[in-house]
Amino acid sequence: xxxxxxxxxxxxxxxxxxxxxxxxxxxxxxxxxxxxxxxxxxxxxxxxxxxxxxxxxxxxxxxxxxxxxxxxxxxxxxxxxxxxxxxxxxxxxxxxxxxxxxxxxxxxxxxxxxxxxxxxxxxxxxxxxxxxxxxxxxxxxxxxxxxxxxxxxxxxxxxxxxxxxxxxxxxxxxxxxxxxxxxxxxxxxxxxxxxxxxxxxxxxxxxxxxxxxxxxxxxxxxxxxxxxxxxxxxxxxxxxxxxxxxxxxxxxxxxxxxxxxxxxxxxxxxxxxxxxxxxxxxxxxxxxxxxxxxxxxxxxxxxxxxxxxxxxxxxxxxxxxxxxxxxxxxxxxxxxxxxxxxxxxxxxxxxxxxxxxxxxxxxxxxxxxxxxxxxxxxxxxxxxxxxxxxxxxxxxxxxxxxxxxxxxxxxxxxxxxxxxxxxxxx
Amino acid sequence: xxxxxxxxxxxxxxxxxxxxxxxxxxxxxxxxxxxxxxxxxxxxxxxxxxxxxxxxxxxxxxxxxxxxxxxxxxxxxxxxxxxxxxxxxxxxxxxxxxxxxxxxxxxxxxxxxxxxxxxxxxxxxxxxxxxxxxxxxxxxxxxxxxxxxxxxxxxxxxxxxxxxxxxxxxxxxxxxxxxxxx
Numbered sequence: 001x002x003x004x005x006x007x008x009x010x011x012x013x014x015x016x017x018x019x020x021x022x023x024x025x026x027x028x029x030x031x032x033x034x035x036x037x038x039x040x041x042x043x044x045x046x047x048x049x050x051x052x053x054x055x056x057x058x059x060x061x062x063x064x065x066x067x068x069x070x071x072x073x074x075x076x077x078x079x080x081x082x083x084x085x086x087x088x089x090x091x092x093x094x095x096x097x098x099x100x101x102x103x104x105x106x107x108x109x110x111x112x113x114x115x116x117x118x119x120x121x122x123x124x125x126x127x128x129x130x131x132x133x134x135x136x137x138x139x140x141x142x143x144x145x146x147x148x149x150x151x152x153x154x155x156x157x158x159x160x161x162x163x164x165x166x167x168x169x170x171x172x173x174x175x176x177x178x179x180x181x182x183x184x185x186x187x188x189x190x191x192x193x194x195x196x197x198x199x200x201x202x203x204x205x206x207x208x209x210x211x212x213x214x215x216x217x218x219x220x221x222x223x224x225x226x227x228x229x230x231x232x233x234x235x236x237x238x239x240x241x242x243x244x245x246x247x248x249x250x251x252x253x254x255x256x257x258x259x260x261x262x263x264x265x266x267x268x269x270x271x272x273x274x275x276x277x278x279x280x281x282x283x284x285x286x287x288x289x290x291x292x293x294x295x296x297x298x299x300x301x302x303x304x305x306x307x308x309x310x311x312x313x314x315x316x317x318x319x320x321x322x323x324x325x326x327x328x329x330x331x332x333x334x335x336x337x338x339x340x341x342x343x344x345x346x347x348x349x350x351x352x353x354x355x356x357x358x359x360x361x362x363x364x365x366x367x368x369x370x371x372x373x374x375x376x377x378x379x380x381x382x383x384x385x386x387x388x389x390x391x392x393x394x395x396x397x398x399x400x401x402x403x404x405x406x407x408x409x410x411x412x413x414x415x416x417x418x419x420x421x422x423x424x425x426x
Numbered sequence: 427x428x429x430x431x432x433x434x435x436x437x438x439x440x441x442x443x444x445x446x447x448x449x450x451x452x453x454x455x456x457x458x459x460x461x462x463x464x465x466x467x468x469x470x471x472x473x474x475x476x477x478x479x480x481x482x483x484x485x486x487x488x489x490x491x492x493x494x495x496x497x498x499x500x501x502x503x504x505x506x507x508x509x510x511x512x513x514x515x516x517x518x519x520x521x522x523x524x525x526x527x528x529x530x531x532x533x534x535x536x537x538x539x540x541x542x543x544x545x546x547x548x549x550x551x552x553x554x555x556x557x558x559x560x561x562x563x564x565x566x567x568x569x570x571x572x573x574x575x576x577x578x579x580x581x582x583x584x585x586x587x588x589x590x591x592x593x594x595x596x597x598x599x600x601x602x603x604x605x606x607x608x
Contacts, residue, residue, distance in 0.1 A: 189470065196540070196576070217467065218576065237463040237470065244468055266468065353486075 027051050027067065031059065042088070050075055056082035063087070070094050074104035074125075081108040085115065092119040098145055101125035105132060113137065121145045123166060126153040126175075135159040141166035147188070150175040158183060168193040168215075169207065172200065180205060190215045191232075194222065202227060211235040213259070217244045224249065230257040233282075236354075240281070243268045243290075250274075256281060262303070265290045265312075272296070277390060278303055286347070287312035287380060295320060295382075299390040304360075308347040309380040321386040335384045342380040345369045452510040454479045454521040455487050466495040466502075467539055475519045475544070476537050483507035493529075494541025497574045513545040516555065520547065525566045528552040532561030533577055540576045543569075 025033075027047045034040045039058040042065045050069045053059060053076070069075040070093040078085065085103075092102035102119035105112070108130045115137040117123045123139035123146070126132055130153065139147045139161060147166035148158060153175045162184045163169040169185035172178060173195045184206045185191040191207030192214040194200055199221045206228045207213035213229030216222055229240035239261040243249055249271040256262035262281040265271060271293040278284035280302045285295065287309035294316040300306040301323045309315075325340035346365060350356045359365050462471040471477055471491045478496040481487040484507070490496040493513060500511075511524040527545040530552050535542050543564070546552040552563055564572065 211470070215469070217469075236461050237468070242468055264468070 031057065037082075050077070052077040052079065053083050053085070054079045056080060058084040059086070059088075060084070061087035061089075065089065066091060068093070072097050072100065074101050076103045078103070078105045078110055079107050081110070083107070083110045085110070085112050087114045089116040090118070092117075092121060095120055097121065101145075101149065105129050108132075116140075119145070122149055123147045123163070125149045125151075126156060127151050129153045130155055132156040133159070134161060136161070138162040138164075139166065140164050143167060143187070143189075146171040146193075147185070150178065154178065157181070163188065169210070171195075172197045176200075179203070185210065191229075193217075194219045198222075201225075206230075208232065209234065211238050212242055213240045213256075215242045215244070216246055216249060217242070219246050220248055222246065222249045224251040225253055227254045228257075229254060229259065229262075232259045235260075239264045239286075242266075243271055246271060251276060255279070256284070261286050264288075265293060269293060273298060275390070277301070278306070283308055287315070291315060297386070297390075300324070301389065305342075305346075307342040307380050309342055310348050310351075312380065315380070317380060317382045318384045319386045320382050321389050322382065323389070325382075325385050327385060327387055329387050334387050336387055338385070340382045340385045345372065452481050454481065454510075454512040455489075457489055462489050464489070464491040464495050466490060466498050467492070469538060472538070475514045475516045477514055478524070479512040479521070480506075481509045481512070483509050492537050492539035492541050493543045493545065494537070494539055494574045494576065497569070497572070500570075501574075515547040515551070516544045517546070517551055522547050524569075527566055529564040529566065529569060530555055530561040531564055531572070532556075532559060534559065535561075541574060542577050543572070 024045065026049055027042065028049060028051050030040050031051060031053055034057055036055040036057065039060065042059065042061045044062055044064040047065070047067045048069065049067065050071055050073045051067065065087065066089040067075055068091040072094055075090050075092050076085065090102050092100065094100050098121055101122040101124060102117045103112070103115070103124045104127065105125065106127045106129050110129070110132050112132070112134045113136050117137065117139045119139070119141050121144060123141055124134065126149065128151065132153065134148070134157070141147055143165050144167060146168045147163040148161070148170045150156065150172040151174065155177050156175070157179045158170060160182045165187045167189050169188040169191045170180055170183070171193045175197050177199045179201045180192060181203045182205065186209045188210040190212045191210045192202060192205065194216045196218045198219060200219065202214065202222065202224045204226045208228065208231045210232050211234065213232045214224065224241065232238045232240050238259060240256040240259040241251065241263045243263070243265045244267060246268045247270045249268070251263070251271065252274045254276045256276060257279040259281045261283045262278040262285055263273060264286045266288040268290045269292045273285070273293065273295045275297045278298060278300045282303070283305045284300045284303040285307045287307065289311045291312060291314040296316065297319050299321045301321070306322055306324055319335065322340045325336065326338050327336040328338050329335065330337050346360070346369070457471055457473040457477055459470060459473050463469070464471055465488050469491050471489045476492055478490045478493050479487055480496060480499065488499065490499065496511065512521045513524045513527050514521055522545070527547065528549045529543055529545050531543050533542050535544055537543065546555065555561065556563060
């Protein structure tokens, strides 16, 4: 008798949750039933389906809402205009189609917030969309495809999005007047990647531990301000920021720390690089075939090589602080009387055969450099180097300094005690 | 006497071996996505159908992420001694000598640097691609005269691109192969 009861109970338990999910309408059915302009609150649950939102609608997860799909289609597809999607976890697990995005957005004026996207392919794709806002979200990928991919998408803001383990963090092509602020991008090939994209604002982002912090290619009128491009040093071609075929780029108050190359500027003109901190990079700023740019008021501190340049004449370089420069200020105006020059000889040498980097600072190279000195007009020269060191506002560094001070004090105390003991024992 | 014969035989054998070495075909090298960078545009070179390669007489080779980048490089370095140039078949990604390949120019194909030129090992597969996707067949010897320009539509003003490109494509499925290569 008992056994029958137990069997009956366990059968009930098995059936009970199933009966609930069977009664629960599908997400798509809820969307279809809702009127345009209305709001759908999604009850907590795990929804295994692909949904399409094709009318103005607010779709908000109450809590613990997961939408999952491994089908060959975006998990969430947003069309029309004025769609709001919020507080939802989206899982894309398709392994075959590399062009597939977890969330695909087209149309205008959508608002996406508090999303958690986990994708085996692309995270969020904005395709011919305008005036979109994406904020306070996370995107986690598998390094195969881009985190956020913009194609012909304009006037869009991407704010406070944390992007990890993807190909390019934010990839923008033929997309204009977009704003990228306060995002954190790590473990990407390129953190931020612009192609044929104009009037972009990149502000207060953290792009670290990527092959390249930001690749700005074929772009005009880009403002890059108050960003932290650090620790982009894992790859032989790593750099903090790359400008290629750009014009009118302003990069100011950024921190370029511990990169292979802080900033690489190639075939670019009218870039203003001002008041940045270049710290502990292998090469601070590297120039190639770039003219009419300016490098003013930056601080170069603790770099293996401050700058290297070739075929880059007519750049305005002044008032930078170079820790490696010989400095002499006679009239006390905070500007050194001795010009500081960067010789392109070594760079020209390793450009053809990169393996020659092994000879960095080799006495033979120094001798060769003196014998075959580069042409005068190719030298990168700061005629008015600054005497004043702008300190890094990097919190991490301050923390480290405090620890160092603490260790110092402990060492002094311990050695003092030892000396005292030793003297007493004599 | 025997020694002399042995030595002469040995030298003949070595000579033949050395001649064999000398007549070796120039071979393209494999691409390492981790370290290879296009010397023109600085992008990582992905090991895909858009990669191209120049092998120099001194054994050095340069790999490019886009056929257009290779032509920019060839144009900028006319004095380099080039042993061979290679492109890849769009379908099977096998290396082919660039002079033996057939090319298709199609504005809808997204190549890494938007030069929109792809290569095929034979004319049949190029024709097949054109039949399916449109495009213009370009002979290998006409490539140097091609106007290598990136298709970025920037000339048309900011943000208001014309409707050219992507006409063939279903904008929702967005299934062009080039997409993943940027």
